[in-house]
Amino acid sequence: QSALTQxxxxxxxxxxxxxxxxxxxxxxxxxxxxxxxxxxxxxxAPKLMIYEVSKRPSGVPDRFxxxxxxxxxxxxxxxxxxxxxxxxxxxxxxxxxxxxxxGTGTKVTVL
Amino acid sequence: xxxxxxxxxxxxxPGGPLRLSCAASGFTVSxxxxxxxxxxxxxxxxxxxxxxxxxxxxxxDSVKGRFTISRDNSKNTLSLQMYGLRAEDTAxxxxxxxxPYGDYDACWGQGTLVTVSS
Numbered sequence: 459q460s461a462l463t464q465x466x467x468x469x470x471x472x473x474x475x476x477x478x479x480x481x482x483x484x485x486x487x488x489x490x491x492x493x494x495x496x497x498x499x500x501x502x503a504p505k506l507m508i509y510e511v512s513k514r515p516s517g518v519p520d521r522f523x524x525x526x527x528x529x530x531x532x533x534x535x536x537x538x539x540x541x542x543x544x545x546x547x548x549x550x551x552x553x554x555x556x557x558x559x560x561g562t563g564t565k566v567t568v569l
Numbered sequence: 570x571x572x573x574x575x576x577x578x579x580x581x582x583p584g585g586p587l588r589l590s591c592a593a594s595g596f597t598v599s600x601x602x603x604x605x606x607x608x609x610x611x612x613x614x615x616x617x618x619x620x621x622x623x624x625x626x627x628x629x630d631s632v633k634g635r636f637t638i639s640r641d642n643s644k645n646t647l648s649l650q651m652y653g654l655r656a657e658d659t660a661x662x663x664x665x666x667x668x669p670y671g672d673y674d675a676c677w678g679q680g681t682l683v684t685v686s687s
Contacts, residue, residue: 459630461613494671496614503663503679504606504614509671516673547614551669557627558616558669 480548492551571595578681591664
């Protein structure tokens with residue numbers, strides 16, 4: 459099972475927005491409504507930011523939003539803050555045979 | 570407070586066994602999808618194993634036949650028994666109340682480092 463494709467890096471100025479893409483196939487992203495997004499600060503455990511494409515767990519600011527079109531999912535971070543600087547990974551359910559796959563990860567830099 | 574604390578990592582020689590444990594508090598392990606996720610140094614995340622509430626399990630191809638995920642309901646703990654360890658198994662191993670389906674109440678431990686080297 460190949461990892462989902464994400465851009466290696468993305469950046470934006472404080473207060474602005476950044477959007478990260480996550481491209482898979484019809485066997486994962488395109489085939490299921492189970493796309494999640496994780497934020498990981500250096501040396502820390504990943505934190506779930508979005509699940510089921512666009513839902514936010516309790517405590518996650520509404521500055522974080524998710525969407526999906528075809529085989530590509532996206533995470534948008536609006537109103538960028540310094541603490542948003544981190545690595546972001548997408549994940550998708552991929553059926554009973556392989557059950558799950560992560561993206562390659564995107565390093566977000568707040569300029 | 571919901572919390573997961575992993576233990577059992579360390580330096581192990583290739584081919585050796587190692588057992589990781591994950592102590593849960595604030596919730597019941599048997600009532601949640603529980604997974605192990607690993608991250609090799611400087612690399613991305615990989616789903617390793619999942620234990621469903623009904624007891625069924627799933628493993629990544631890279632560990633199938635070598636790793637076993639289990640839970641002890643009496644101790645409210647999750648375990649990962651690893652055999653035949655290889656250099657490529659070197660990684661930080663995270664225990665998580667989470668799955669590729671997503672979990673609105675996801676919780677991850679801080680991880681335990683496994684280093685496979687002679």
